[in-house]
Amino acid sequence: MARRGRSRQGASQGTAQRRDRGRGPSRGTDVMSVLTGAAREVRTALRNGRVTPATRTKFQTVALLLRDERARAREHTNESKRTEKLQRLDEIAKSLAMDAVRDAGLLALLSEDAVVSDQARSLKREMLRSAGIEVAPEEAPPVEVVPEVPAKPRVIPQSVVSRQMANPFLAPDFSAAPRSAPRPTPLTSWELLGPLLRSFERAGAGATACMDLPEPTQRPVPGDRELMPHQGQLVAATEAGHRTFLLADEPGLGKTAQALLSAEAAHAYPLLVVVPNVVKTNWVREAAQWTPRRAATAIQGNGDSVDGFADIVVVNYEVLDRHIGWLGDFGFRGMVVDEAHFIKNKTSQRSRHVLEIADRIRAFTQRPLMMALTGTPLINDVEDFLAIWQFLGWIDATKPRADLLDALTSTGMSPADPGFERAARRCVVDMGIVRRRKIDVAADIPARRVADLPVELDGPAGRSIRAAERALARRMVMRYNDALAARRSGAPAEGIDHGLVRDVARWEQKDAAEAGTGDNVFTMMRRLGRAKAGLAADYAMQIARSAGKVVFFAKHVDVMDTAEQAFAKNGVRFSSIRGDQTPAVRQRNIDAFVEDPGVAVAVCSLTAAGVGLNLQVASNIVLAELSWTAAEQTQAIDRSHRIGQDEPVTAWRILAAQTIDARIAGLIDSKAGLAAAALDGADDVSGTSADVQWEALVALLTEALEADLAA
Incomplete structure (x- = not known):
């Protein structure tokens, strides 16, 4: 009888063990206690405005545990206990969601298809273990299978095929001795990616974020360029x-x-x-x-x-x-x-x-x-x-590779040692x-500089603009040929009559100023601005994420509208400074950009905001459209480059490659050089907007005539 009793008891225990395998004893009470404490910590951090990466990780971990416990509660055979537990879980979830409602990034972590970070998985296992529950290795989350996105058809360009045929037996580079298989180290069995990430989260105060670098190279550089130290x-x-x-x-x-x-x-x-x-x-x-x-x-x-x-x-x-x-x-x-x-x-x-x-x-x-x-x-x-x-x-997907592992091992510490995180951070930096x-x-670079960023205008807009530029050039060529024939009775001229070229450009400029429609130098520049608007906004967002506040200048309202739509779509906060605003609205928007750390971009009218503003809070400027004068461009840059600015100012000028845009930029720069030479007291020779427009037409017609002569 005793033997049978023990057998029944053993069977009962075996069943219970199988039922609770990986969950441990008294799961419900202990897990709820850990879950409640973690949720309280997250809520406190959110209410204090401390949304750190660690807070996000703990927030996602609590959400995962809430989801798991809810599923287990629904399986409970005791209806009253099931109802009680579900109610407690709902209270925790509701309180957490109310505190996170203002942070879209946190709310996204509650989505069913949110990517679960390795840190959240690791913290979840730690919390389960702290609740007295052993997590069996086989219970580790499976590797997420990412559904394949249908790709565009793969291609091999013909010139690449030609290269491969020219060298069909391309051999691997064995110039350096292959590294032997990594040997086991005292850290081999440790989970290291989590501690490495935490080392940048916690051990950064006062620690350098730059490896030790040697003295500058004396390597010569081509042309008149100079390598900064x-x-x-x-x-x-x-x-x-x-x-x-x-x-x-x-x-x-x-x-x-x-x-x-x-x-x-x-x-x-x-x-x-x-x-x-x-x-x-x-x-x-x-x-x-x-x-x-x-x-x-x-x-x-x-x-x-x-x-x-x-x-x-x-x-x-x-x-x-x-x-x-x-x-x-x-x-x-x-x-x-x-x-x-x-x-x-x-x-x-x-x-x-x-x-x-x-x-x-x-x-x-x-x-x-x-x-x-x-x-x-x-x-x-x-x-x-x-x-x-x-x-x-x-690293690879799960652990450091050999070089980094060796560096970490050389510290003589493990993640259990208090100084490991600071030493690990140094290893990664190195x-x-x-x-x-x-x-x-700051001593290496000019206090103010203009950096050109050429962009390709692809698609119908780019093709249309290039076609319009060719049509404008052909129209001036026809006008030039007609004038030449009338003046010389049709006799062929040798070379290009540059005097007549300048006259034709002046006629075209006058007609464009008087005409309200048709393709001319003014309408083309406006179309170029619209075509560049999205690319310029995209670059401004990249700079804002990298270096903080950016001033975005444009000439036309529709270019500003397009940029602001792009910023709003990507969640980038901006202030709009335009000519049609009342003084109160204008000042309120300026103050928001200067004083609110969350406002990343000031979208400014080149003519309305180019003077009378102090925007020293930004050291990066994006010029989405070209001005017609060097002075107008300089005034815009000087909104940031003025007394109170403690960083060098860079103006990123967005230019449409292979269009009149680049030609006009060169003319503006030449005028700026003349203006600088005139600072000794001579008259201002920087030129007017009409000068730049006329010279752009002269250059366009001259280039077209040279192409005809070469054909």
């Missing part, structure tokens, strides 16, 4: 053998030049550069200026115009999916990812493509040059680091984090 330091680090960099300098400190010259120093060719569409043309332009011996090509659409034999291949994120096949097999020995915060979400398609190509490059080349460029390494959370670190090869602010290198 802070730029030369990074190039020198590359020459010394460093090959992975998270270059997080603020905008305006020349990250593009540093990347191009580092590739030259490392002989990292062919080089792949992945960029946002708005800066693709600028990368090709900068490559021609900084490394003129290296051919650069940009991939447009299906790559029909790409140069398969180029040393530098520039591709934008939007078309990466259709080219990933041949890019992975091209034999790149270096890769640069510009605005690298674009890949912060590892589950996105573009992030997976970037990481895949990076792994294939590392499989081909033992020590490739890998550079992530961003002034904003963190957008929402410290977890944004993970994808960038993985691209650079410092892997190649380089961060300089404008104020840190």
Whole structure:
């Protein structure tokens, strides 16, 4: 009888153990206690306005536990206990949601399809263990399967096929001895990614965010360009053998030049550069200026115009999916990812493509040059680091790779030691984090400078503008030929009559000023402004995320409207400063931009806000449209570059490539040079808006006539 009793008792215990496996004893009471305490901590932090990455992680963890406990409560056989528990859970959830309602980022974490961070999963397991519940290894959350997004058809440009046929037996680069398999270390069994992230969240006070850099390189640069000392330091680090960099300098400190010259120093060719569409043309332009011996090509659409034999291949994120096949097999020995915060979400398609190509490059080349460029390494959370670190090869999906693991091991500490986080942060920084602010290198850079950013106008708008410019040129050519025939009785002229060219340009300018319709120099500039508006707004948002407040200047109301719509769509707060506002409204909007840290952009009319404003709170300006005079442009820049400004000011001038936009920019610059020469007391020779318009027409007609003569 005793034996049977023990058997029944053992069976009963076995059943209970199987039922509670992984949950432990007294789950309900203990878990509710831990859950209530964690929810209280989150609510306190939210009410005090401290929405830190740790708060977001704990918020998501509480939401996950609430969801799990609700599901288990519904399975409870005792109806009264089920009702009581569900009521308690609902009270916690309601209180938490009310405190989080003003933060869209927190509310997004409550979504059923929200990505669960590794930190939230880890914290959930810790909270369950603190409730006395052992979480079995098999209960660890499964790897999330990301549904495949239908990709555009993959292509191989014909010039790439020609290159492959010219060198069909492209061999891997074994110039550096392959690294042996990582040996076990005292940290091998530790979960390290969480502590590494927390080291940047908690151990940053007073700690440097920049690796030690050598003295600036003396490497010569082409033309009359000069490498600034802070730029030369990074190039020198590359020459010394460093090959992975998270270059997080603020905008305006020349990250593009540093990347191009580092590739030259490392002989990292062919080089792949992945960029946002708005800066693709600028990368090709900068490559021609900084490394003129290296051919650069940009991939447009299906790559029909790409140069398969180029040393530098520039591709934008939007078309990466259709080219990933041949890019992975091209034999790149270096890769640069510009605005690298674009890949912060590892589950996105573009992030997976970037990481895949990076792994294939590392499989081909033992020590490739890998550079992530961003002034904003963190957008929402410290977890944004993970994808960038993985691209650079410092970590894989779950743990540090050999070089970083060795560095962490050399500290002689583990995550259980009090000083580990500070030491771990130093180890990661030494892997190649380089961060300089404008104020840190103010002595290196001019107090005020204009940086041109050429953009390609794709699609119907761009084609229409280029067609209108050709039509304007042909109309002036016909007018020139008619005048020449009338004056010389039809006899052919040798060369170009430049006097007549100037007359025709003056006639065209007068007709354009008197006519209210038709394509002329005025309507074309307005169409260019509308076409550039979205790209200019996109770049302003990138700068705002990287360096803080930005002043956005435009001439026309519809350009300002388009920009403001883009800012509103992307959740970027802005102030609007226009000519049709009352003085009270205008001042209120100025005060909001100057005093409210949450207002990132001031959208200003170039004519109405170009004078009488003090906007020293911003050191970055975006000129979405060109002014007609150098003085008007200078006045706009001086809204920020004035007494009280303690940082160098950079004006980013958005230019439509291969259009009259660039020609007018050059004329404005030449007038600015004349104005500077006249500061000794001579008359102002900076010219009027009519001068620039006329000279732009002269240049356009002269270029068309030269093309006709050469044909």
